[in-house]
Amino acid sequence: MRIFPGLMCFLWFPVCIAQIKISEVMFNPAGTESSDEYIELYNASATDSFKLSTIFIGDQKIQESVDLNGKSPFLAPQCYAVIFDSDYDVSEGAYASLIPESAKVLKVADKTLGSAGLSNSTPESIIVKSEQGDTLDAYTYSLDNNPGFSDERIDLLIDNSPGNWANSQVLNGSPGFENSVSTQTTELEIKVTCSAIEGVQPRIHSECVFVIDILNTAEILYENLILKIIVDDSIVLASHQIPMLEPGEFYQIKAPWKPITAGKLDIDISITSDLVEKFKLFEFWVEWPKQSLVINEVMFAPLSGEPEWIEVYNRSDMEIPIAEWKIKDASGRQGLVEVVDSLVLKPDEFALFTADSSVRTIYSFTTDMQVVHIRAFPTLNNTNETIALTGKSGAIIDSISIHLAAEKGISIERIDALGSSVDQTNWTYSLSEAGATPCKINSVSAVEIDLAIDTTSVLWPDPPPERNKYFHIVVPILNVGKQQAILNNWRLTDRADDYVYAAGTSSMMIDVGDTLLIQIEHVANKSGTHNFAFEIDVTNDNRRRNNRWIFDISVSFLSRDIVLNEIMANPLSGEPEWVEIINLSSQPIDLNNWSISDGTRRGKLMFNGGKLILMPKDYFLITQELSRSDDQLGMVVPEQWPSLNNSGDSVFIFDQNDCIIDSISYTDANVGENGVSWENMNFMIADIGPAGWDFCVSPKGSTPGRQNSLFVEKLESKSKLKANPDPFSPDGDGIDDHVLIQYDLPMQTSNVNLVIFDLRGRKVRHLLRNASSGPNRALFWDGRNDEGQLMDVGIYIIFVQALDAAHGELLKLKKTIVLAKKL
Structure with missing residues (x-):
């Protein structure tokens, strides 16, 4: 989000007293101009964290929000946040090795810092505003810097007057750590990180480790330093002695820890000796366990005018607050849960995430059903969609990837709420008459006795079946109930005439989780689309809605239908x-x-x-x-x-x-x-x-929708060799221009020669030359010889010779035909 204020011309900004400070501005970097620019913020409070999601930062023209990219929005006391434009490469950028782990590295929500990056030719004003539009801090930088040297604040605890700023003393500035021009003296520098043994984000009841880095920045030797770590007033590391720490020396301690609460945690670090007392407060976010809340049902394709929604279910034994949780889709679009911090989901409770609360009236919700408004609810794809549920820190709590194609008004439900989120067999279409079961136990959840037709795993005939030929379908019957079940019989019915094409009558016992494959063999006596019903009969089935399946089989037509x-x-x-x-x-x-x-x-x-x-x-x-x-x-x-x-x-x-x-x-x-x-x-x-x-010889030039003008009848006769018409007149008038020659042979296969002779025995036309043939064949003669010349009027001889070499049979047929001309 960006804020566009009116035109402002000033050099001094009245600001609210705030704990967030602009501590450094790199407007003229040594590297790539825009991507290496940065603004550093500092949380001046010694005790309180600062919520970065509540600010807007930029120049005098435009201020924009900070993209947390799944990170915790809280900046710990006396810690730094370095903010870049969206093109900066966090892992490989110019400052990657310079910025300490204790600092937050973030980017602006839009592409550039300010309206068009930070100018190095015209002084610009850097402004930080609250959500309410109050100016929290502001600074107008000077232009006397060499490339790669930032403007740094000298004293982070006093005002932002020009006299409290100076050019950095080091190349690339001091992003994420104490400014090089600072007048503060730090005798011991402390950095703390906390991460899970498995993964980065600490989670409740998971093994974690604190890593405390201590650097002696003083010029004296410290002996017998005593380190203590206190988390929310509970001692984690009561006492650890550091025998000696010389000037410039670095010391690291790792302390194991298992969080027993989730949410924001305060970590107090104290280091004491005869010469020094150092106290520092750090803040971390402990996330809820993975799949403590799960995505339980999704409406990808609602009916027209109805909203999309996602149902989540608390399958843990904890009460979990869901304020500022997010829903993300495969494209990265995300929606934010907009509820009060006090809203919690109790064990076995549901919540419906949606952008439109009208779902209450669509599904007749009771007042105790949780409908949670999502700002910027991501538009869901109707097939192959991935959805992630993230906690307040941005860490993933649950994610699903659904490959089922959406059906209008029908939700996709999780079968076993305690089962895997990524197992495709744990998801199927709702069986509810309403098309969905929001904030209720899913219609596909396991019951005591339940055999189901597994329509997603059917083995179809490939290629598609042909008329008058057998084809096979394999239909899986899955026991999704909690007990053994008995399949009494099954049947396949053509719905057009209720004819039962196939059936099985033998009883079969199917164990829980097992699948029985029903192999159906069928002959389609007609081509086209057939609408079938496949049904099973089960003893004492508690859910009969998944015992009937309606489907189509498309039977191919035959050549020349x-x-x-x-x-x-x-x-x-x-x-x-x-x-x-x-x-x-x-x-x-x-x-x-x-x-x-x-x-x-x-x-x-x-x-x-x-x-x-x-x-x-x-x-x-x-x-x-x-x-x-x-x-x-x-x-x-x-x-x-x-x-x-x-x-x-x-x-x-x-x-x-x-x-x-x-x-x-x-x-x-x-x-x-x-x-x-x-x-x-x-x-x-x-x-x-x-x-x-x-x-075509019709005067109209064509004969659409009626018999063709050149149509020649095929004679039905018992003779071995036939010709029609006889006589024929190939004079180009469209009437009797061709003769249809047909032969019928007593051989199933043979090699045929078919020759036209004149009455003197001279060969006129060779129509077939040793051609493979079945018992019958038909072909046309147009009255021309092999050179394409039209023959004279007269009597011609049709001679057929057929040889069946396999059986040693030779057959010869002759017939005369008259070629005439009309008078």
Whole structure:
């Protein structure tokens, strides 16, 4: 936060009597200009700590708050705080080895000190203000310093007049320790640190250690120094004798300690001898144990108009104050608990952290339920979110990382309040009818007898199942109760017709914590999306809400269930490109989430109503834009249109599972004149490619939504070799321009030659050359020879030779066909 006061022009500041003092200003550092600037503050009190979170610091234009970055806000008596801009590197910066551990190293909440860093060309005023806007201290620095030499306060206990300031006597100044120009004499310098054996922050009931560093800064020898440490009037180290401490000598003592209370602690250090009496007060913060309070429930995705919230639970046996605790998310955003210091959470009590107290009315809270306001509540991600709960010192008390995708209006609950926070299996969706259980025992908490369908660990078929083929699903049944449980039976039902596809009737005993894997084998007799219900029956189950699971299985369609039938790649000016498809399957097909592609761009078919049903043998248009006025023809514009290139392209049709159902490739020779489509001459014939397509001969140039102008019927006959039409007239008028040749063989596999001869026995066209074939096949002849020349009117012979080498069988078929011209 920054404060923007009005314009001020003065050199002397009336200040309130305050314990916090500006003790040093480095406005012209030797290193990088902005990042090495600093302002040093000093707590002049001998007994009281100072709360740094209550001040704003800056220049005469802007003052801003201090970013504590999780550190305790308290500055101990007679200690220093050094404040940098946000770019300073605490561990590697210019002063990293210079600043003692006893000093606090902090940064301003915004980027720079003051409005734009501290000027070394124009004198600026350094100002410290309280939350109420009172000036606690102020100083206008001079410009007679060499680079790297700060302005230092001479006497920290008197006023801030210009005569009480001087240039530092040492390069880089004295950040975090006694000023080089100070008139005070310190015979013994004492530094104290306190840390946990495991981790940095001391915690209640955890092994800690005091480290006391003593430096003799006097010019005399001290003998028989007696050191005492008193914590909150309780003696930790009653007496320790230092036999001798020479001038300049350093002495260190480590004293083990286990805190029995949490919160702010005063540590009194006394060093006495015949020549000296030194007393100093230090202050430390002892944090609450890890996971004494835990995050117990999270509402990531509330219903529209409702707030997000986080529930915490006190699972310890202590009463814990929660004032100034914080909630942080993965991005570092944090919210501060805004309550009075007296608010405590008793053992087994809940508290709801939120930015909006309207949750009281949403969930009908009683007056004794704790709803705690969070300032700057972090916006929660709906999936893969990490949340940390930190104590007043900034140390982490609990943290969770949730990978479950949020469901609207449904909270995510901890299953076992005493279990692990980071174990993903200890979290699941609320089972409450209200969608959540704020400030109540979680709906998923363990009961005596409870078998649950573990929907998060289901093994799905991969790849997606196909029609008329078996697929497998493995469904885990987990005993989340406190006792053994008996699974009586299970069943899988298609909800569309209540048909039971699979069931198990053998009773099974499942121990606490164990999982039984149910393997389901099923044949889907229809493609598309199937809505199933999987249910289990359990003896005396105390919680039946997790005994039923509703889910969808998407069954892939088969190749050529949908067939490409007509393509308009070169429309008239102002008209859209389009592709016509036809449903060749025996079932209605929902085209929602199908897609069309050219191999590069892909557009999904989406419908506002959720479904578009294409009945068997019906046509449908996928178009670049809706410009046609034919209300009887179904059509849709995909999310992205794959432009059809006139120089050649490919067209693919994908089902809802991204399986290719049909495709065709064409060249520039297959693109007609403007407004003329390219038609499939018989959509019932598979794998014939461009040879089975030709240009539309309808006067309108295309036939969308009806039978193609070039459609050739496939004869149903028992003959071995067939041709239709006979005669045919390949004169380019669009009528009988191609003959459809079909053969049926008594062999399952063979190598086939199919040749057209004239009546003199001369080879005209080789349509198949030793081609692998099944028992039947169909293909077109356009009346041209192998050189592409149109043959004369006359009678021609179709000759088929099939060899089944594996069985030593050779079959020959002949049939005549008449090539004619219309009169």
